[in-house]
Amino acid sequence: EKQQLAALISELSDLSLITDPGRLERFSRDFAWFSPILTEQLADKRADLVVRPNDETEIKRVIAACHRHRVPLTLRGSGTGNYGQCTPLEGGVVMDMSALNQVRWIEGGVARVQAGTRLVNIDKEARPKGWEMRLLPSTYRLATAGGFYCGGFGGVGSITYGSIGDPGNVLGVRALSLEAEPRELELRGREALDLYHAYGVNGIITEIEFALAPAYDWQEALLTFPDFMEAVRFCQTLGRASGVIKKLLTVLADPLPQMCGLEEQVPAGRTAVLCIVAKPSFDATRELCEQYGGAIALTQEHADVYGTAHSLIEHAWNHTTLHIFKRDKGITYLQSGFRPWENVEKVEQMYRHFGDEVMMHLEFLRADGALTCSGLQVVRYTDEQRLNAIIQFHRDHGVHIANPHVYTLEEGGKLEVDPRQLAMKRRLDPAGLLNPGKMRSWEEEAVA
Numbered sequence: 465e466k467q468q469l470a471a472l473i474s475e476l477s478d479l480s481l482i483t484d485p486g487r488l489e490r491f492s493r494d495f496a497w498f499s500p501i502l503t504e505q506l507a508d509k510r511a512d513l514v515v516r517p518n519d520e521t522e523i524k525r526v527i528a529a530c531h532r533h534r535v536p537l538t539l540r541g542s543g544t545g546n547y548g549q550c551t552p553l554e555g556g557v558v559m560d561m562s563a564l565n566q567v568r569w570i571e572g573g574v575a576r577v578q579a580g581t582r583l584v585n586i587d588k589e590a591r592p593k594g595w596e597m598r599l600l601p602s603t604y605r606l607a608t609a610g611g612f613y614c615g616g617f618g619g620v621g622s623i624t625y626g627s628i629g630d631p632g633n634v635l636g637v638r639a640l641s642l643e644a645e646p647r648e649l650e651l652r653g654r655e656a657l658d659l660y661h662a663y664g665v666n667g668i669i670t671e672i673e674f675a676l677a678p679a680y681d682w683q684e685a686l687l688t689f690p691d692f693m694e695a696v697r698f699c700q701t702l703g704r705a706s707g708v709i710k711k712l713l714t715v716l717a718d719p720l721p722q723m724c725g726l727e728e729q730v731p732a733g734r735t736a737v738l739c740i741v742a743k744p745s746f747d748a749t750r751e752l753c754e755q756y757g758g759a760i761a762l763t764q765e766h767a768d769v770y771g772t773a774h775s776l777i778e779h780a781w782n783h784t785t786l787h788i789f790k791r792d793k794g795i796t797y798l799q800s801g802f803r804p805w806e807n808v809e810k811v812e813q814m815y816r817h818f819g820d821e822v823m824m825h826l827e828f829l830r831a832d833g834a835l836t837c838s839g840l841q842v843v844r845y846t847d848e849q850r851l852n853a854i855i856q857f858h859r860d861h862g863v864h865i866a867n868p869h870v871y872t873l874e875e876g877g878k879l880e881v882d883p884r885q886l887a888m889k890r891r892l893d894p895a896g897l898l899n900p901g902k903m904r905s906w907e908e909e910a911v912a
C-alpha cells in the first residue's frame with residue numbers, strides 16, 4: 465500500500481498536495497464531533513494525501529491515478545457535514561473540491577455552478593438578477609454546492625421548497641466516473657437524484673444546476689411565547705397560510721433559547737420562534753403571533769444581516785446545536801421527522817414524555833408538499849444505551865429518526881438500501897474506491 469501511495473504522489477507531484485500530518489488530520493474531519501459515538505469511532509481515520517485540483521483536467525488525473533494504484537478517493541467540499549461524511553475510513557486520497565468555485569451562468573431562474581462553489585456566492589451573483597437560492601443549509605457561508613447536494617438535506621427555504629432532493633430543485637449534475645479513463649456524464653432530472661445524499665460514493669460531481677427562487681425582500685423576526693404548544697400551533701397555522709411567503713420557521717422550546725445564545729432577547733421560561741418572511745407577509749405574521757399569545761422580541765431586515773453571524777439563520781437548523789455544544793459538553797442531539805397528518809400531536813406526546821431530557825427544537829418544512837416539522841432535539845446525554853432507548857421510543861411511536869450517530873448512508877437515512885444509488889455506484893465506481901465503507905449495501909454485495 466505504501467508503494468502504491470508513493471507512486472501516486474510522485475505522479476501527481478505537480479498538483480497542489482498536502483502531506484503534512486497535522487493538515488491531513490484537519491482535512492479528514494467534519495463536524496462528526498457533534499456525536500460522542502462518531503467521535504470515538506472516527507478518531508483514527510485519516511487521509512494519506514490531500515489533493516486540491518484546480519480544474520477538471522487535474523481532477524481526471526487524480527481519478528485515473530487512484531484507479532491505477534487502487535487507492536481510495538474521498539471528496540471534500542468544506543467539511544461541514546455532521547456524520548464523518550468526508551472522513552476517509554480507509555485512508556487514501558481526500559480531494560478538496562474548493563478550487564472549482566466558478567458560477568458558470570445564471571439565467572431564467574437557473575444557476576449552473578461548479579461543485580466547489582460556496583452557496584453564499586451563488587446568492588451573491590443571483591440576487592442582482594432577481595433570483596436567489598431556494599434552499600440553504602445554515603452553514604451556507606462555508607458549504608459548497610457539491611457538499612450540500614451529496615451530504616445535505618435542506619434548511620432555510622425548506623418551509624417552502626422542501627428538500628434539495630425534491631424533484632425540480634436540482635435540474636442536473638455533471639459527474640465523472642472513477643475509472644482508468646474517467647467518463648463525463650450529464651445526468652438530468654431523476655437520474656441526477658441518484659447521486660443526491662449519497663456521500664460521494666457513486667460519482668464525482670463537478671457541476672450542479674440549481675433551480676432558483678424569485679428573490680424577495682425578507683424580514684427576520686424573533687418571537688416569544690409563554691407556552692410551547694401554542695408556539696407550535698402558531699407555526700402550524702403560519703406554515704399553512706399560503707399567502708404568507710416564508711423562508712424559515714423554527715421553534716426552540718424553553719430552555720433552548722437560554723442555552724444557544726438568545727438569552728438577551730428571550731426571557732427565561734419562554735419558547736422562541738425564529739421566522740423569516742417576505743416583507744409584505746410580516747403584518748399577517750404579527751397578527752397571527754398575537755392571536756397565539758406571542759410577542760415580538762426582535763425584528764431585522766434580512767438583507768442587513770445575510771452572510772453575517774447576526775442573521776437568525778445562525779440560530780436555526782444545526783447551528784442551534786453548535787452554539788449549545790460550545791457551552792455545554794453534556795448534550796447531544798437527534799434528527800427526527802414527524803408525519804404531516806399527526807405532527808402536532810406527536811410533538812406534544814414526545815414533549816410531555818421526555819420533559820427536559822429531550823429538549824424540543826423544531827424546523828417546519830414541506831415534505832412531499834405537505835406541511836410538517838422535523839426535530840433537531842437536544843438531548844441530555846447519559847450513555848449510548850439510553851440514547852438508543854430514546855431513539856427507539858420515537859420510532860415505536862411513528863416518529864422517524866435519521867440517526868446522526870452513524871456514518872453509513874443506510875443507517876443514517878431511510879434505513880433501507882436505495883437500489884438506484886447502488887446501481888449508480890456499479891456504473892460510476894465499479895472498483896469501489898469512492899469513499900469506501902459508507903454504503904453498507906455495496907460492502908455487503910462485495911463480500912457476497
Ligand code: FAD
Pocket residue numbers: 494495538539540541542543544545546549550561579580600601602603606607608609610611612613614615616617618619620662663664665667668669670781782783786899
Ligand atoms: P462536505 O462536508 O465537505 O461533504 C459532504 C458530503 O458530500 C461528503 O460525503 C463528501 O464526500 C461529499 N461531496 C462533497 N463534494 C462532492 C462532490 N463534488 N461530488 C460528490 N460528492 C461530494 N445540512 C443541511 O442540509 N441543512 C442545514 O441546515 C445544516 N445545518 C448545519 C449546521 C451546522 C452547524 C453543521 C455543522 C452542519 C449543518 N449541516 C446542514 C450539514 C452540512 O453543513 C451541509 O450538508 C453542507 O451543505 C455540507 O457542505 P460541505 O461543502 O461542507 O460538504
